[in-house]
Amino acid sequence: MKKVAVVAAGQTPFGTHNGETMKTLFVKAFEDALQHLENEIDFQKTEDVYIGNLGSGGSQLGNPAALLVEHIGLNGVSARRVENACASSGFAFRDAVQSIRNGADLAIAGGVEIMNDLPSSHQRYWLGVSGDTEWERTAGATFAGIYALLARRHMHEYGTPREALAQIAVKNHKNAVDNPVAQFRKAVTLDRVLSAPIVANPLGLFDCCPTSDGASVAILASEEYARKLTDEPIWVEGSGAASDYLAIHDRPSLTTFEATKRATHQVFKQSDLSLSDIDFVEVHDCFTIAELLAIEDIGFFEKGSAAQAILDGETSLNGSIPVNASGGLKAKGHPLGATGTGQIAELYKQLRGKAGKRQISDASIGLAHNVGGSGATCAMHILRRDS
Amino acid sequence: MKKVAVVAAGQTPFGTHNGETMKTLFVKAFEDALQHLENEIDFQKTEDVYIGNLGSGGSQLGNPAALLVEHIGLNGVSARRVENACASSGFAFRDAVQSIRNGADLAIAGGVEIMNDLPSSHQRYWLGVSGDTEWERTAGATFAGIYALLARRHMHEYGTPREALAQIAVKNHKNAVDNPVAQFRKAVTLDRVLSAPIVANPLGLFDCCPTSDGASVAILASEEYARKLTDEPIWVEGSGAASDYLAIHDRPSLTTFEATKRATHQVFKQSDLSLSDIDFVEVHDCFTIAELLAIEDIGFFEKGSAAQAILDGETSLNGSIPVNASGGLKAKGHPLGATGTGQIAELYKQLRGKAGKRQISDASIGLAHNVGGSGATCAMHILRRDS
DSSP states (O other): OOOEEEEEEEEOOOBOOTTOOHHHHHHHHHHHHHTTOOSOOOGGGEEEEEEEOOOOOSSOOSOHHHHHHHHTTOTTSEEEEEEBTBTHHHHHHHHHHHHHHTTOSEEEEEEEEOOTTSOHHHHHHHHHTTSOTTTTGGGTOOHHHHHHHHHHHHHHHHOOOHHHHHHHHHHHHHHHTTOTTOSOOOOOOHHHHHTSOEEETTEEGGGBOOOOBEEEEEEEEEHHHHHHHOSSOEEEEEEEEEEOOSSGGGSSOSSOOHHHHHHHHHHHHTSSOOGGGOOEEEOOOSBHHHHHHHHHHHTSSOTTOHHHHHHTTTTSTTSSSOBOTTOHHHHTOOOGGGHHHHHHHHHHHHHTTOOGGGOOTTOOEEEEEEEETTTTEEEEEEEEEOO | OOOEEEEEEEEOOOBOOTTOOHHHHHHHHHHHHHTTOOSOOOGGGEEEEEEEOOOOOSSOOSOHHHHHHHHTTOTTSOEEEEEBTBTHHHHHHHHHHHHHHTTOSEEEEEEEEOOTTSOHHHHHHHHHTTSOTTTTGGGTOOHHHHHHHHHHHHHHHHOOOHHHHHHHHHHHHHHHHTOTTOSOOOOOOHHHHHTSOEEETTEEGGGBOOOOBEEEEEEEEEHHHHHHHOSSOEEEEEEEEEEOOSSGGGSSOSSOOHHHHHHHHHHHHTSSOOGGGOOEEEOOOSBHHHHHHHHHHHTSSOTTTHHHHHHTTTTSTTSSSOBOTTOHHHHTOOOGGGHHHHHHHHHHHHHTTOOGGGOOTTOOEEEEEEEETTTTEEEEEEEEEOO
């Protein structure tokens, strides 16, 4: 299998971008990625572009791919939108990896989402469509409601304390303070999280990720071309992806995301690495319970034991396995289609030692975990710095 | 580059499917494809599924991929939606080809669209979003209006007679009579086409494709696995894909689709074939003028000369290059996201000699041409029967 490099990755700040369109945000993310390239790149070598986007906001409502490649100066290049709800650009990245393995010199993966130009009724609509329509959405189940069910069940089965979920929010807000592209750059106390208004019991306001605009881009290259472009290529060591029943009532367990477990199995099968080789991880924490499920399902902690590990600080920046050094979806922000390659941009920065005050020491191997729906799809990637 | 086989392909009839959902239609297309497999297939070998869909109708409004693979019995398999307007499943097919070239034993491409459960205002909405929103849609330019502009310009530059466009409709309706999955299985006379109500001058009712529901599926395999599954694999000889400016005002010419020309260049670069080797072609005739542009841009006829060739019968079933033996989008139907792999299903049937009364004699190499927007994206594939 051919080696694949990420030669550059970048993103806009995640947050509220009044007056921006999909085009302007995507261009800014692309320009941010280009900053990291030391040598001139020949974009005519680009064989395919994959753009994650869930839909709706930002002027172009469908068929955005051709328009977006035109605006980054690549008019003519093959491009398509990839949609898997909140895992859209995780899958876009996977498909770009396949393009390079297939022989392309250059491929681009990215994502873009504008949510803040919609009235709140439309926000509910677009978020709602990512869950099962017939059994969940039309029965009134929101994503906060569904994740609250998962949290309650986890508490019931494993005695998981409310404080462990709250501590995830505290940690991720703390990490985001030092991330210039994060939406919420302010710390919160455990008490504030615990006393916040309830969104869906037991999840309060600080257990839920925000509504965000943003874009992100990763530029991938073949080994041969990557060596010409940079002295510090970041290698894609593995790509895993899987699905699960869309509606949670079909699943045998509410406390395990089978798609995450399957993707984990795949991603390690592609590499010669094991879980203990992973130095840090960006996981899909759309709600605090989602981070807890993720680190158990990937296998960093036995099922039922992550809560104590979180309370013990094992997932903090200087813990045994730093989780969401970027601030995660919770505090960095979650512009749906832009989140997956946004995680790649964070891995890229950490692996090149460019993460500033939130830099994880000796970060050489990182893992990104991106989920669509309430666990219906999962794309997972391991990136490694040149050793 | 590894060889890629289409081991089975099928589709639902295109037309109005009241009471069906995306799930039921997609399952029917999958079952139709399975009919063509002589030997038992191990779907656990499927590494990735790519599903073309533009949006909206049929109950699941977003994030459909996991749901659809669950319903064809492949719960757990990596899947994503691919969206490029009306070229969605042409690109889904391209991405599945890349998956097999990348080492997978099995991959699935398909498409599904339900348009008839929407009120007409929503139909306009979903069709409209595929054009440029800021410069075309919000200025009132519909797709019929845009293609009418292209037709007028072609008439102006090359003296193209209205009758040549009408003759395309006559031919495609005639071909569809013998296609059991076509939406309009009735012939129309030249006089009827010419005297039909005008939709956007010069295009009349019979120059425009219908509103359709439908689904289509292609099952792709590696050479090794294909040899175990069937004695009659159909080989993918080349895949080409490209984009162009989304808004037509940005293009240097209104009578050439550059995306089609670029995709043509690519698809032949991947094979050892030339244009004269192509026995028949399915092109994207959302409007009659689109078929004329396509056969000129691909190169079967010099720019400005296709009209006479059409009037001379060269594109009919027993002509020098049969075009849209299936009836095309015009008469077979055009369920947006299902059209691209629907073309592949037609090529598959023709190449296996299973096209019944519309069978093209000695069909051994076919080309499929799928366009998104008014020429903004193009996916093109050449398929060849085992010789």
